[in-house]
Amino acid sequence: MQQPVAKTIQHFLDYLKFQKRYSQHTIISYKNDLDAFFVFLQYQFGETPLEDIKTAFIRSWLADLKQQGMESKSINRKISALKHSLNTS
Numbered sequence: 124m125q126q127p128v129a130k131t132i133q134h135f136l137d138y139l140k141f142q143k144r145y146s147q148h149t150i151i152s153y154k155n156d157l158d159a160f161f162v163f164l165q166y167q168f169g170e171t172p173l174e175d176i177k178t179a180f181i182r183s184w185l186a187d188l189k190q191q192g193m194e195s196k197s198i199n200r201k202i203s204a205l206k207h208s209l210n211t212s
Contacts, residue, residue: 127172127173128161128173131173131208131209132154132157132158132161132208135153135157135207135208136150136153136154139153152200152204153200153204153208156200156201156204156205157204157205157208159201160181160184160201160205163184163187164176164180164184167180167183167184168180173209176209181205185198185201185202188201
């Protein structure tokens, strides 16, 4: 994982822990969601700087999750994690 991506994820997780006071379980879930997205991104599209992430990349990931049979509730959490992590960076 690229260093700026790792820093962005850590910044977001710190925000959840210290500012929002989310439970450790929730923080771990969000971390796993973000890690999964960036692994998918790298596998499908190669090294991609944060500023070059396109909506189509995210839609591709979401379609893949849906194809795997993931429930809408879980997909919505993943969308939330990704959206909020990119907005707090």
